[in-house]
Amino acid sequence: MARSKKPVVIVTRRLPDIIETRMMELFDARLNVDDHPMSRADLIEAVQQADVLVPTVTDRIDAELIAQAGPNLGLIANFGTGVDNIDLKAAHERGITVTNTPGVLTEDTADMTMALVLAVARRITEGERLARSGDWGGWSPTNMLGQRLWGKRLGIIGMGRIGQALAQRARGFGLAIHYHNRTRVPEEIEDELEAVYWESLDQMLSRMDIISVNCPHTPATYHLLNARRLALLQPHAVLVNTSRGEVVDETALADHLENGEIAGAGLDVYEHEPEINPRLRALDNAVLLPHIGSATIEGRVAMGEKVIINAKTFVDGHAPPDRVLETMF
Structure with a gap:
């Protein structure tokens, strides 16, 4: 047969x-x-x-x-x-x-996004490199100072499944939730997350302590965070991207990080993967991961x-x- x-x-x-x-x-x-x-x-x-x-x-x-x-x-x-x-x-x-x-990747990516927020704000990878280097001289009151998360404002770009899962985690760290989305989420979700909606992305960017990119890459979101918008961020602000590298203008981001115009960035995705901008690789205030946000x-x-x-x-x-x-x- x-x-x-x-x-x-x-x-x-x-x-x-x-x-x-x-x-x-x-x-x-x-x-x-x-x-x-x-x-x-x-x-x-x-x-x-x-x-x-x-x-x-x-x-x-x-x-x-x-x-x-x-x-x-x-x-x-x-x-x-x-x-x-x-x-x-x-x-x-x-x-x-x-x-x-x-x-299926919602929880994993939200976990990694929160991990990057912590890693950048508390300089975790920079501290880990110092501990391994043999150059650490011991504890001191002003060594490796980072930023406290509790009481800060988190601005989420893209309030889909991952954005909402991140918001749930972030609330546990005492972060106030703000978001910009193509359409406003239902009122019950806003109430549950105590989330503030911003129709204007520019206005939200200028007021946040932490920005997380959680929107897909489409023609409309290509370089959504360009040089002009990155310039709206406050000097102490932290940017995290676990979505798609093309959403952020990496050249402009490197400029802002090198010049101290923003405090730090945590990236799991890149504009030209698997290539990573060498300027970003050279920066202590950039935490870089090899696209492992969903890797469980x-x-x-x-x-x-x-x-x-x-x-x-x-x-x-x-x-x-x-x-x-x-x-x-």
């Missing part, structure tokens, strides 16, 4: 073992065993062969690539919440469905489970639950 033909699912990067094993059971899964980033040629071959492509946020699935897709490619099941790596318009014009993995075992497995559900639902002839529409981003 001939074996039943399973849909070809090509995965661009290594995923947790439990996810890859389930994919092998359900699909004709082509895995990236050595976890090398796929070259452009690799991606072209993948879209020509696959029924379902499972890229990650670092794979550029642009209009040129989509134009070379084979006739069987029906679904791009992105392993990630953001879809700025995919040309949604080009995909939809080719009749290719796009899905993502929303909601639980989070990665949950992402993979969503990819599997989206792919299985699609190949069974139904609308996948996490379909991304062009108008959503």
Whole structure:
């Protein structure tokens, strides 16, 4: 008896073992065993062969690539919440469905955002380097002074799932919650978080002690925090970005940090990943992480489970639950 033909699912990067094993059971899964980033040629071959492509946020699935897709490619099941790596318009014009993995990374990213707020305000990584250097001369009243969080104002740019989860954590540290969002959140959420809404981003920026970027990268948010807006921040202000690097003008940020025009920055994402601006790497008042905001075992497995559900639902002839529409981003 001939074996039943399973849909070809090509995965661009290594995923947790439990996810890859389930994919092998359900699909004709082509895995990236050595976890090398796929070259452009690799991606072209993948879209020509696959029924379902499972890229990650670092794979550029642009209009040129989509134009070379084979006739069987029906679904791009992105392993990630953001879809700025995919040309949604080009995909939809080719009749290719796009899905993502929303909601599963909320708590992990909010944890990391709060960790960066603490690390910058209390100079934690700078202190850790001093302790390891052998140059620490012991405690003194004025050594390594940072900023107290209690009683400060936190301005959140993007009050979605992650922004709200951050606000819940920040309240426990005595921070007053302020936010700017494309649309105002429901009154009950504002009441629960005791959050103050600012329609004007400029006005909010000039009054906050801490700014956290939690909005997606879209054409409208590219360099949302440009040189003009960064100049609105107070000299003692702290900026944290765990969203997308493109939202912040890194050159302008480096200028402000070098000149002491803001106190510090905590970054988990960068404008030209994996490259990091060397000026930022040289600064003690910049805490830099290698895009690990969502890097928990639980989070990665949950992402993979969503990819599997989206792919299985699609190949069974139904609308996948996490379909991304062009108008959503």
